[in-house]
Amino acid sequence: GRLIDKKYFHCIDWLEDAIRILDRKAFEDLITKLWNSWNNRNNFFFRGKEEEARIVWERVRTLNHDFCIHNIVNKPIILVTPIVQKWEKLPNGFVKINVDATVLNNKTGFGVIIRDCDGFVIGGGGGGFKDDFMTTKWAELYAFEEGINLAHSFNVENAIFETNCTNIVSRIKKRKEDHVTVIGHRTKEIHKSMELFTKVEVKWINRSCNKVADLICKLALSNCNMFFGMDYLRDIHD
Structure with missing residues (x-):
């Protein structure tokens, strides 16, 4: 829910959060889904043709199934490391x-x-x-x-x-x-x-x-x- 509900101003911020939350298999599926959607759009825009909606849907549904049941035992690609945030006193003046x-x-x-x-x-x-x-x-x-x-x-x-x-x-x-x-x-x-x-x-x-x-x-x-x-x-x- 976090990746869907949280508000992001930049796509890269959303992807960085996804890397920290998902394991490698799930993140690979997510990128594959995004690539399929983008590739289909490019085929239509540059070549004037696109795959049937049923074919795209079946591919996405299969990937989505894998995405939802990803192995949560695997560690995320980028581990979440706590960042100490505190005020550091500046030099005088x-x-x-x-x-x-x-x-x-x-x-x-x-x-x-x-x-x-x-x-x-x-x-x-x-x-x-x-x-x-x-x-x-x-x-x-x-x-x-x-x-x-x-x-x-x-x-x-x-x-x-x-x-x-x-x-x-x-x-x-x-x-x-x-x-x-x-x-x-x-x-x-x-x-x-x-x-x-x-x-x-x-x-x-x-x-x-x-x-x-x-x-x-x-x-x-x-x-x-x-x-x-x-x-x-x-x-x-x-």
């Missing part, structure tokens, strides 16, 4: 900026949350675009840029940026000289903005450790644009 982006049904949302070295929320924000298609890569890059702008607005000097997008982390950290593509030019502009910090670092984190920024993204998808700042008493850290 550093601020952590978590960024995330979500693309769903031609809507794009981004979220930013900023915390000081003791874990207190300094501020954050999020926004969205309606009926404006944007690839996930561009959305994540835009969210990262908004995180930089928001950090500058709070006069952050030493920053640690965290995102669960490996592509963005790789692109920012490797500083690829890409002057041809539009995204390469945008990345170069981001590097210039990052040079305004005294010290700056970019880290990849697991999606499960980026829940607050992800929540702001989803609120932004509902046309909820917001930016906020926290004003604490001077002795809050004492």
Whole structure:
């Protein structure tokens, strides 16, 4: 029931959960079923022919039977290993900026949350675009840029940026000289903005450790644009 009832924003997340829940035989059957459906669709789209519904149904029913009675004694392909998630204190004077982006049904949302070295929320924000298609890569890059702008607005000097997008982390950290593509030019502009910090670092984190920024993204998808700042008493850290 978990694979059917749980809401997923990306197909890859659903497949990763399936790998952790199912054993090898069951997962192979699942992939075979998905492939049969996709292959039949491609035959119709590119060759103008598709198998009779009865043939496809019989094949799927047989595979589904195997899928339902899979041997639960066998271990999943990827074992579920508990991940220790806890706040790690930052070096004194550093601020952590978590960024995330979500693309769903031609809507794009981004979220930013900023915390000081003791874990207190300094501020954050999020926004969205309606009926404006944007690839996930561009959305994540835009969210990262908004995180930089928001950090500058709070006069952050030493920053640690965290995102669960490996592509963005790789692109920012490797500083690829890409002057041809539009995204390469945008990345170069981001590097210039990052040079305004005294010290700056970019880290990849697991999606499960980026829940607050992800929540702001989803609120932004509902046309909820917001930016906020926290004003604490001077002795809050004492």
